[in-house]
Amino acid sequence: MTFLDKLRAAERRNGSLLCVGLDPEPTRFPARMKGDPRRIYDFCAAIVDATADLAIAFKPQIAYFAAHRAEDQLEKLMEHLRRNAPDVPVILDAKRGDIGSTAEQYAREAFDRYGADAVTLSPFMGFDSVAPYLRYEGKGAFLLCRTSNPGGDDLQAQRLADIDGQPFLYEHVARLAQGPWNLNGQLGLVVGATYPAEIERVRALAPTVPLLIPGVGAQGGDAVATVRAGWRADAPIVVNSSRAICYASDGEDFAAVARQEAIRTRDSLEQAKR
C-alpha cells in the first residue's frame, strides 16, 4: 500500500481531514510531567491514543524531540503508532534538504530508522536533493511550497522572471511537484492554512497531489476557507493542528480535552466539504 493509498483509506475510515500534530513541549505538560523531557513519549502516546480514530494522519515534528535529546522517545512513539494506530499514516515533519549524498542519510533516518510514511522537505536545493527520498517505494514526500508563516513571502512570493508567465516561486514549486519531479506519484505540497487564496492557486496548478496544510488552530487559519480552497474528492488534503490540540488543557485531563478539540476541528473540516 502506498502512502497515498493509506491516506485515502484513513480519510474514508475516520471521516477526517485532520492531521494531529505532535509538538511536545515539556514546559506545557500537565503538572505531574511538567518540565520533564523524559515524559515526551508518555505525553505523545496519550494524545495518539485519544485521537487515533479521528485523524487522517499524525505529524510528529522532529525538532521537538531532537532539542531534548529524545530521539529514542520518537523511535518508541513511532513503534507505538505502528502498533496502536497502524492504519493512520505518519508524516515526519523534518523539513530536510541537502545534497544527494546527505539526503540519502536523511531518507534512511526518516524511513528506515523512524519508519515514517512520509517526510517534509525543502525543495530549495533542487531535484537531486529530493530524488533520494523517491527511491523509497510507496513513501511520500511533501515539498514546502507556500508555508504558513508571514516570512514565507520573502522568497516564495518572488516572481521568476526567466520562466514563462513570470510565476511566483511557490507556483513554480507546485508545477514541478505536479509534473516533472513527481516520478512515481510520491510528492505532495505544504501550503499554509493562513493563505487560502494561495491554497486555491496551488490546487489549480497541482490538482492531484496531496496537500499538507498546517496553520489552523494556534496560527489562526480558517478551517472552512482551507477546505473550500483545497479539498477535492479525488485529491486528499491533510489539515494539521498541533498546539491547539496537544495543549487544549494543561490539566490531568489533557488527553480527553485534546480529543474534544480534535472532534471539534475534524467536524468543522468535514462540514466545510458541503
Ligand SMILES: O=c1ccn([C@@H]2O[C@H](COP(=O)(O)O)[C@@H](O)[C@H]2O)c(=O)[nH]1
Ligand atoms: O508552513 C508550515 C510548515 C510546517 N509547519 C509545522 O506545522 C506545525 C504547526 O503547529 P501549530 O501548533 O498547529 O501551529 C508545526 O509543527 C510547524 O513546524 C507550519 O506551521 N507551517
